[in-house]
Amino acid sequence: xxxxxxxxxxxxxxxxxxxxxxxxxxxxxxCTAEIRCADxxxxxxxxxxxxxxxxxxxxxxxxxPGTATAYEVVLDxxxxxxxxxxxxxxSTIRTPDVPSDGVTVSFGSCRWSAAPAGGHDPVGPDALxxxxxxxxxxxxxxxxxxxxxxxxxVYADATSKATQAWLAARRDLREPPGTQVADxxxxxxxxxxxxxxxxxxxxxxxxxxxxxxxxHDVIDDWNTSAxxxxxxxxxxxxxxxxxxxxMSYWVYQHLGNLSPxxxxxxxxxxxxxxxxxxxxxxxxxxxxxxxxxxxxRWSYRRDFGRTRLLMVDTRAGRVLDEQRRxxxxxxxxxxxxxxxxxxxxxxxxxxxxxxxxxxxxxxxHDAEAWNAALCRGERGGRWARFGEDLRRRADLEHWxxxxxxxxxxTRLIAEAGSGPDAxxxxxxxxxxVHHAYVAEPEWPGEAPDARVLQLTCSPxxxxxxxxxQLGFRFGWSRTGRRLGHALAxxxxxxxxxxxxxxxxxPWFGNQLMTLTLRGRSAALRLDQARAVGAGRETGPGGGAxxxxxxxxxxxxxxxxxxxxx
Numbered sequence: 001x002x003x004x005x006x007x008x009x010x011x012x013x014x015x016x017x018x019x020x021x022x023x024x025x026x027x028x029x030x031c032t033a034e035i036r037c038a039d040x041x042x043x044x045x046x047x048x049x050x051x052x053x054x055x056x057x058x059x060x061x062x063x064x065p066g067t068a069t070a071y072e073v074v075l076d077x078x079x080x081x082x083x084x085x086x087x088x089x090x091s092t093i094r095t096p097d098v099p100s101d102g103v104t105v106s107f108g109s110c111r112w113s114a115a116p117a118g119g120h121d122p123v124g125p126d127a128l129x130x131x132x133x134x135x136x137x138x139x140x141x142x143x144x145x146x147x148x149x150x151x152x153x154v155y156a157d158a159t160s161k162a163t164q165a166w167l168a169a170r171r172d173l174r175e176p177p178g179t180q181v182a183d184x185x186x187x188x189x190x191x192x193x194x195x196x197x198x199x200x201x202x203x204x205x206x207x208x209x210x211x212x213x214x215x216h217d218v219i220d221d222w223n224t225s226a227x228x229x230x231x232x233x234x235x236x237x238x239x240x241x242x243x244x245x246x247m248s249y250w251v252y253q254h255l256g257n258l259s260p261x262x263x264x265x266x267x268x269x270x271x272x273x274x275x276x277x278x279x280x281x282x283x284x285x286x287x288x289x290x291x292x293x294x295x296x297r298w299s300y301r302r303d304f305g306r307t308r309l310l311m312v313d314t315r316a317g318r319v320l321d322e323q324r325r326x327x328x329x330x331x332x333x334x335x336x337x338x339x340x341x342x343x344x345x346x347x348x349x350x351x352x353x354x355x356x357x358x359x360x361x362x363x364x365h366d367a368e369a370w371n372a373a374l375c376r377g378e379r380g381g382r383w384a385r386f387g388e389d390l391r392r393r394a395d396l397e398h399w400x401x402x403x404x405x406x407x408x409x410t411r412l413i414a415e416a417g418s419g420p421d422a423x424x425x426x427x428x429x430x431x432x433v434h435h436a437y438v439a440e441p442e443w444p445g446e447a448p449d450a451r452v453l454q455l456t457c458s459p460x461x462x463x464x465x466x467x468x469q470l471g472f473r474f475g476w477s478r479t480g481r482r483l484g485h486a487l488a489x490x491x492x493x494x495x496x497x498x499x500x501x502x503x504x505x506p507w508f509g510n511q512l513m514t515l516t517l518r519g520r521s522a523a524l525r526l527d528q529a530r531a532v533g534a535g536r537e538t539g540p541g542g543g544a545x546x547x548x549x550x551x552x553x554x555x556x557x558x559x560x561x562x563x564x565x
Contacts, residue, residue, distance in 0.1 A: 002031035002075040006195055010093060011057070011256030013146075013208045015103075015304045018065025018095040021208070022263075024256045027054045027075055034074040035060045037093065041069060048273045050251055050282055051184040059260045066097040081205070086198065088136050091205040096145070100305030102518035106131070107148035108511065109214065109355060109431025110459035112155060113194040116162070125544030126461035127510040130529040132203035134546055144514060146304065147207050148311075150431040150458075151214025151355035153253065154190035156181045156245060158216065163189055177237045180219070187248035210302060211253040212311045214355035214432060218245040224397040225375070226320040227388055246286035246316075249298075257300050257311070293317040294329045301339050303347070307517050310339050311353040318402075322376040327356075327405035337412055345421035349517045350450075356398045357430040358409060359439040359454035359500045361475025366484030366493070368400035373491035398432075403493065410497050414443070417450030424520035425554060426450045429513075431458035435472055436511055436526055438504030444497070451554060454500070457513035457526065469508055476502045507549050522554035 006026040014020040023035050027047050033056035035043045041062035047054040063069065070090035073081035082090060096103075114129045115121035135143050157180045159167065164179045166189060173179055181187055195201055215222040219241070223229060232238045255269065263269055268285050272278030289296040298313035312328070319326040328336065340350060352358075360368070371394075373379070374387030391397065399406045417426040426448070439454040474480045488494070509528040516523045527546040 001078060002080075003028045004073060004075060004080040005053075006192060007201075007205070008035075008073050008081055008091065009195070009204045009256060010091070010206060010208050011210075012259055013093065013095060014063075014259070015096050015100060015302075016098070018098045019061065019063050020260055021060045021063060021093050021095070022256060022260060023058045023060060023071070023073070023093075023205075025056050025058065025073060025075075027056070030054055031076040033058050035071050036074055037063070037069045037071045039064060039067065039069040041071075041093075046273070048275075049277045049279070050247065050272070051188075051279050053188060053251075055251055057255050057263065059263075060093065063093060063095050065095050068092045068094040086202070088198065088202045089139055089206075091202065093206075094145070096305065102516070103304040103307050104142070104145045104514060104516045105148060105304075105307075105309075105351070106144035106146075106512050106514040107150055107353070107429050107431075107455075108457045108460040108513065109150035110152040110216075110434060111149075111194070111461045112158075113160060113190075114197045114200065114461065123461060123463040124510050125529040125531055126197075126200075127512045127527070127529040127546070128203065128460050129197060129199050130510075130544045130546050131512060131527070132199035133544070135207075136199060136202060144207055146302075147203075147209045148309075148353055148429065149209060149211045149460075150353055150429065151212055152216040152431070152462075153211060153213070154187070154194055155216045156187065156190065156241070157219045159190070160193065163193060176235065177241065181241070181244070182237060183240055184244040184247055187244050187252075191248070191252050210257055210300075210309070210311060210353070212257075212298070212313065212353060212355060213249050213253065213315055215315060217249060218242060218315075221392060221395060221397060222315055223318045223320065224395075225388060225391060226322065228392060229320060242290050243283055243286045246289055247282050250282060250286070254298060257302075262300075289316065294331055297332065297335065299332060299335065306346070306348040306519075307351065308339075308347040308349070309351045309353060310336060312336060314354050314356050314399075325372065325376070325402050325404070327399060327402040327409075333405075333408060340412055340416045344419070348424050348520045349522060350416055350423050350426045351429055351515075352413070352427070353429045354399075355430060356432050357454060357456045358399050358406070358413075358428045359441065360398055360400055360433070361472055361480065361502070362500070363475035363477075363480035363484040364398075364472075365400040365496065366488045367394075368396045368398060369403055369406075369493040369496070370487040370491035371396045372401045372403055373493045378492050379490075400496075403496075407497050410441075413452055414448050417448030417452055419449065422449040424450060425517075425522050426452045427515065427522075428454045430454065430456045432456075433472070434459050434462060434464040434508075435469070436505050436507040436513060437502055438524070439500050440503050441498040441500045444499075451522075453503075453554065455513060455515070455524070457511060459510060460512065461510050461529075464508060469506075472506055476506075504550055504552075509549075511549070512546075524550070524552055524554055526550040 009024040012022040043060035114126040
């Protein structure tokens with residue numbers, strides 16, 4: 001008798017017709033997975049097998065636009081979801097009105113799994129868990145139409161004590177990679193730990209999600225430089241780690257990002273589903289993707305009515321040659337440009353999801369540009385060696401560390417935001433840096449017609465040392481700017497094509513940012529998860545609430561009253 005091991009996750013909801021969706025599940029044995037909706041919509045799919053695990057991505061058709069319908073998961077004819085006695089509301093699929101009048105998008109990144117129920121959480125309440133508890137307790141509360149998870153959904157290189165105990169039962173942790181994960185089975189443990197939290201499990205079953213990886217989904221500073229990669233490839237454990245990381249990402253995250261039409265045309269997905277065991281097929285694919293990142297595209301586009309989202313891979317497809325370093329390879333950069341400019345006038349808001357911020361605190365930007373110049377030899381071999389060591393120690397590998405890519409992205413944003421068919425806003429959505437802020441560029445010439453913003457929100461559930469908080473604050477200061485300019489001059493890095501100022505934040509804590517986009521208007525809200533009660537002990541779903549730290553309208557032009565630059 002088949003059981004539900006993990007999920008369901010509601011991944012894709014069709015915004016063009018409002019009539020279809022996809023739901024991801026993992027079963028404990030081969031079976032037929034069904035989604036049965038209260039309004040008669042349904043879908044069926046046979047599981048496929050990877051490394052002894054059984055998955056299905058079930059396409060649901062026959063949905064009615066502008067409705068919310070409860071659904072059940074049925075495996076081989078037996079209902080396995082909702083769980084008996086869970087006390088949580090029914091999972092629902094909400095479809096948009098067609099045409100849609102707008103979309104609400106919540107986003108964030110960097111989430112350690114929540115602490116065990118009733119346990120002390122040293123990094124404070126989980127924002128995702130707290131949102132889930134709020135929505136479960138208040139069915140009428142406003143909920144996002146889609147949840148964007150911008151990287152570090154799991155931490156392969158920083159496992160919990162519970163996972164370390166589990167790892168120790170299957171191998172010797174004195175051997176590399178020690179307490180980090182080593183293979184696909186161990187990756188599956190991370191997703192179990194993260195997604196089996198009851199409230200989070202319910203939230204992901206009822207709010208559609210879009211995901212993209214960042215470094216910790218594989219390892220800290222993944223693909224930071226050519227020499228880093230060469231060193232990793234010489235270790236005895238790296239090959240299994242990278243292949244398992246890409247395989248598990250494809251299964252747990254990437255497949256659900258795709259529309260039913262994209263899934264239908266995906267040759268690997270068809271081959272894996274047709275095979276009795278798809279492990280070798282997926283492993284071969286991961287090996288090709290590692291050897292030649294240009295052979296696969298992890299980036300994707302979603303249109304939510306008149307809002308366009310471009311989720312961009314800023315990790316796997318990097319060009320690491322110091323003389324032609326690029327955040328995106330040639331094909332990926334071309335894809336991003338084509339998607340941003342296609343159908344001008346058909347969208348009111350352009351969202352670019354990139355795990356790494358485009359606009360950093362100016363001191364940090366200049367330090368990364370300076371470091372990139374040193375590493376490519378602007379100051380000679382000794383400075384290049386110093387630069388490489390510093391790059392790894394200080395995590396200097398954001399867009400600023402790829403100066404040509406930074407300039408190309410800046411020019412693309414300006415082009416996409418200019419002209420009579422320009423959208424009202426162009427927003428770059430990012431995470432990674434364990435705090436939240438709003439930054440806006442100051443264009444040297446004529447500004448784009450769209451309002452352009454860098455919106456950064458992180459972490460969902462993690463921590464940041466006090467010293468690093470002070471460093472980020474200093475990075476925005478006048479003194480920090482002057483120091484950054486001095487570093488850039490030393491490295492002969494040149495000036496960036498735009499200046500920018502901070503117009504909100506920095507905010508520190510576990511948090512989620514929400515954009516509400518209606519017509520050509522936009523509103524922003526930042527919610528932080530805060531512990532409540534005398535002991536301030538927080539377990540999953542309890543002892544915490546969401547507190548709004550910032551709320552504002554985003555007009556077509558910059559509002560100087562918000563400038564804190």
